[in-house]
Ligand SMILES: Nc1ncnc2c1ncn2[C@@H]1O[C@H](COP(=O)(O)OP(=O)(O)O)[C@@H](O)[C@H]1O
């Protein structure tokens with residue numbers, strides 16, 4: 251993809267957008283990401299997240315599926331997938347509603363929740379960092 | 391299946407044709423739906439199909455015995471009321487049947503009036519059973535929903551705390567951590583407090599469910615209660631920006647109630663008035679004696695409550711979303727607790743509010759009256775037999 255190539259050439263920091271209405275999660279997660287050298291953009295609801303993503307497409311999105319409105323995250327994912335510039339941005343979904351991945355039965359092929367990875371909350375920081383590193387280096 | 395709601399159903403199981411016929415005639419006069427069967431097997435079929443309110447069972451029948459029929463009926467539904475018909479009215483068989491779960495017995499021969507009398511009484515009993523089952527189910531449902539909801543509510547702060555700890559551990563002793571750790575520990579403490587509040591509210595609510603707090607009603611003066619709550623909040627930093635103003639009458643405000651409950655009530659109302667206030671705002675608690683009642687108003691100059699939310703304020707877990715509300719933490723259990731306390735104390739609570747201007751929660755409690763030393767206990771429905779309207 252054209253934009254990706256461009257970032258690769260300039261080698262600027264990769265941008266990660268965190269969308270969660272829980273300020274504490276956003277705060278606690280952004281620090282280790284920044285330390286790792288990522289540029290972190292924060293949004294506290296789905297609409298704001300979408301707005302920011304459209305202005306400057308991030309390299310990866312971390313988002314809670316259940317925010318203020320119970321279905322907010324679901325719709326945000328859906329809408330991102332329908333937006334050309336955001337279609338291929340990896341989305342990592344987090345949720346404290348489900349603690350095991352088997353319980354999280356939303357078939358990605360049904361395009362209802364086309365997320366790339368799922369992390370139960372509280373998120374294992376180390377695992378999350380590894381997954382993000384891996385995902386973002388795939389492009390190189 | 392019920393043909394129409396309210397029509398009570400009776401199954402008569404007796405091998406004697408004449409007996410079935412006279413039961414049918416006598417009971418149809420009461421406007422009851424009656425089905426008759428000539429043996430236990432057919433009778434049990436009808437019972438399983440109709441789920442009747444009452445079954446009359448002859449104890450001495452060919453085929454399945456009457457005693458067996460009784461226990462099988464209660465396997466189908468334990469609150470179907472059973473009356474046994476005993477051919478030879480030996481007390482012994484009747485007692486055995488009652489032990490096996492029958493509610494009453496009818497010795498043969500009997501007059502239609504006697505039958506109607508016993509059936510009427512038994513149906514009264516059935517209605518009470520139905521009512522208590524309904525309440526039981528309601529409680530059960532609420533409890534189950536409650537547990538799920540409270541668990542989720544606890545999980546949110548717990549997750550946040552865990553997240554901070556995980557990151558602190560993950561980053562180890564680094565510049566970033568040193569810069570953040572105090573702030574993060576404060577956040578953790580704040581969220582721990584949130585969890586404690588949830589548990590406290592939960593305990594208060596469940597303690598009241600058991601009726602423990604509200605049963606004793608004694609002479610209570612509301613004045614020191616209100617003043618004490620105000621004092622507590624004045625000492626807390628949360629109330630720094632809000633002025634707390636008591637407007638209480640010179641003499642005491644006596645009501646009949648439970649001291650602890652009434653403290654919880656005003657604590658919740660005043661806490662809300664502070665929490666949903668604006669910087670520099672005011673909370674006024676006024677009390678006045680009305681006609682046989684004490685009216686206490688907790689008034690604030692806060693964010694107010696949108697009209698469309700007013701009906702839900704007293705529902706468990708309800709919290710208003712929107713300006714001035716979502717920034718605060720809360721359990722959504724405070725007002726439901728208030729409502730219950732007020733109701734148990736024989737009073738009412740109402741709210742007036744205007745968005746951006748403020749809210750007033752007004753509580754009316756029956757004033758203490760030295761004369762009525764015995765509080766009016768509700769009559770005990772104990773004796774079901776007292777009703778005599780079966781001849782209608
Ligand atoms: N004095 C008040 N002014 C404005 N809103 C209020 C007031 N009291 C209660 N509310 C609203 O009603 C909701 C329910 O109150 P409550 O049951 O005490 O729960 P909590 O305070 O834990 O949220 C609150 O979340 C708030 O939105």
Ligand SMILES: [Mg+2]
Nearest residue numbers: 662720724725
């Ligand atoms: Mg409250």
